[in-house]
Amino acid sequence: METIEIIGMIAATLTTSAFVPQVYKTFKERSAKDISLTMYLVFLTGTLLWLSYGLHHDSLPIVLANAVTALLIILMIWMKLRFR
Numbered sequence: 001m002e003t004i005e006i007i008g009m010i011a012a013t014l015t016t017s018a019f020v021p022q023v024y025k026t027f028k029e030r031s032a033k034d035i036s037l038t039m040y041l042v043f044l045t046g047t048l049l050w051l052s053y054g055l056h057h058d059s060l061p062i063v064l065a066n067a068v069t070a071l072l073i074i075l076m077i078w079m080k081l082r083f084r
Helices: 003-017 020-029 037-056 060-082
Strands: none
Touching: 003 060, 020 060, 037 060
16 A cells, blocks of 8 residues: 555544544434534535545545545434434
8 A cells, every 4th residue: 555545544534533423422412403404414415425536536545434424424414313
């Protein structure tokens, strides 16, 4: 693996994992009242576009980061709708 790919994997891991505490907090508290549904829908759209871009360019860091982030966003949207 090239150095730039390693840097990409580290960046992907950090940016994706930074999202986990919010998901955990929302799940633990069973409250998503302060979460913006519009923001998460826009964020999901952008993440899916990045995923598509990563697939097109065969970039493992972009694909992995955005696939995992998309799953976390979908979970947040589900909790937002569930914990109203």
